[in-house]
Amino acid sequence: MTTLVTGGAGYIGSHTAKELARRGRKVVVLDNLSTGHRDFVRWGAFEEGDLADSVFLDRVFEKHGIDEVVHFAGFIAVGESVEKPDIYYRNNVSHTFTLLDAMVRHGVERIVFSSSASVYGEPETERLAEEHPLNPISPYAWSKRIIEQVLADYGTAYGLRSVSLRYFNAAGADPDAEVGERHRPETHLIPLVLEAAAGRRDCIKVFGTDYPTPDGTCLRDYIHVADLADAHVRALDHLADGRPSDVFNLGNGNGFSVREIIEVVREVTGLDVPVQEAPRRAGDTPALVSSPEKAGRVLGWHPQFEDVRSVVASAWNWHRRDWA
Ligand SMILES: NC(=O)c1ccc[n+]([C@@H]2O[C@H](COP(=O)([O-])OP(=O)(O)OC[C@H]3O[C@@H](n4cnc5c(N)ncnc54)[C@H](O)[C@@H]3O)[C@@H](O)[C@H]2O)c1
Known part of the structure; x- marks a missing residue:
């Protein structure tokens, strides 16, 4: 099984690439290194390039025979998204369309998507379950909400199956300290x-x-990045087993x-x-x-x-x- 990990040179993507490789998958990391790090790409092949580049995506899908996708790539700072909504919607929404269209062209039908607890907005209950209303309040949170909907619609139209994972606060580092969190600037x-x-x-x-x-x-709610990595592999297995699209919270x-x-x-x-x-x-x-x-x-x-x-x-x- 060959897994494309977009954003695999970043914090959560690199930990997930390690876990995928450990559990026997072939990993291909796609990253433009805009916020990621070359030294975080230690598991699998590396394709340096941008999600926005559909010719590059075609080359990657063909060269590696991609079976499934985990999509981490995007910008992540809520405050910055309020100041620069254009770059957030372009990178997190438009460029995700480029990826999804490449998947459809190449007959790849399974994707796990990095969503976020920010889709819930202001909590109406003490603990947030998946049925809580979705009221995003920043362009960042909207970008996640929009892609969750797009994935549902691509499911109906093109048979794409997806799992959206709504992370709470990702934290911690690889227990072997081979990789960790290095955001610049750091906001966590x-x-x-x-x-x-x-x-x-x-x-x-x-x-x-x-x-x-x-x-x-x-x-x-702080959730360890190694637990997030484990959840991604389980979500991919869920889809590979032919089970339906779904949405899950990841928190402790x-x-x-x-x-x-x-x-x-x-x-x-x-x-x-x-x-x-x-x-x-x-x-x-x-x-x-x-x-x-x-x-x-x-x-x-x-x-x-x-x-x-x-x-x-x-x-x-x-x-x-x-x-x-
Ligand atoms: N860190 C958290 O607590 C948290 C919480 C909820 C959701 N998320 C989501 O998880 C995902 C990963 O977060 P992270 O903390 O690892 O972020 P990160 O910045 O460390 O990783 C993102 C990676 O995507 C790459 N990238 C960005 N735009 C790209 C593009 N157009 N083409 C190719 N590569 C591109 C970056 O270079 C970087 O390596 C993001 O989608 C984020 O929104 C993170």
Whole structure:
């Protein structure tokens, strides 16, 4: 089985490429290295190029005999998407059409898509299940919502089968520390707090300390990147077994506050973390926590890194190597 991994030089894509290779699939990474890293491509063949280039896509599909696709490629910063909706819709929506049309041309019928918990918008329930209404509030979240719909429509029209995976906060690094999280600029909490602990930034800013949560700071659901990688392989197997298109949350079902994460970083690193309290940021919801039961029931997926300490410890282990 040959799997095309778009965005496989990025954070979640590289971990998934490793897991796919470990479970015996042939991996082909397609990435334009706009935010990805050449040294993250260690499992499988590498095709450097852009999703927007249909001639390049035709060449890749023909050369490697692609059977299935995992589609990570895209831009990921919610705030930036508000400032530059054009580049987000173009890269995340238009260029996905180019990929889907190439799949149709080459008779490839199975795709797993990186969606996001941001499609839910403002939570109406304490934990978010897949049936929660979809109310995206940023161009980034809209780009995910739109592609979920496009996949359903391509299913009806062209027989494409898809699994959309709505990740909560991806975190942690490969337990062997062969690959990890390296976003530039970094916007995710755990690597930012680790940078503050290591003295690579002055402090960690805590935006909002008066939310209606136990300690006043925002609650998020952190899911280990190795658990995400495992879910992608299960989703591909689900489609390869002839099962229908579906949508799943990927989270661990527990919320951790910003203050709790800072405390865990202090424990794991043994270092002090300078903190600066700041006003709330526009668009931040007090709590975003998944109900991940459906993925357990249908895909047999159960997160292995439920303890947030193990998530932070794997990230710390990787960052120390990467910084060195
Ligand atoms: N990191 C998270 O917490 C999170 C949460 C929800 C959803 N997601 C989604 O998961 C996916 C992967 O996220 P990530 O954190 O690994 O991001 P990342 O930036 O590390 O990886 C994205 C990769 O896509 C590549 N890419 C972007 N546009 C491309 C194009 N036009 N052609 C070819 N390659 C292109 C980049 O070079 C990069 O390697 C994204 O679709 C993101 O929206 C991530």
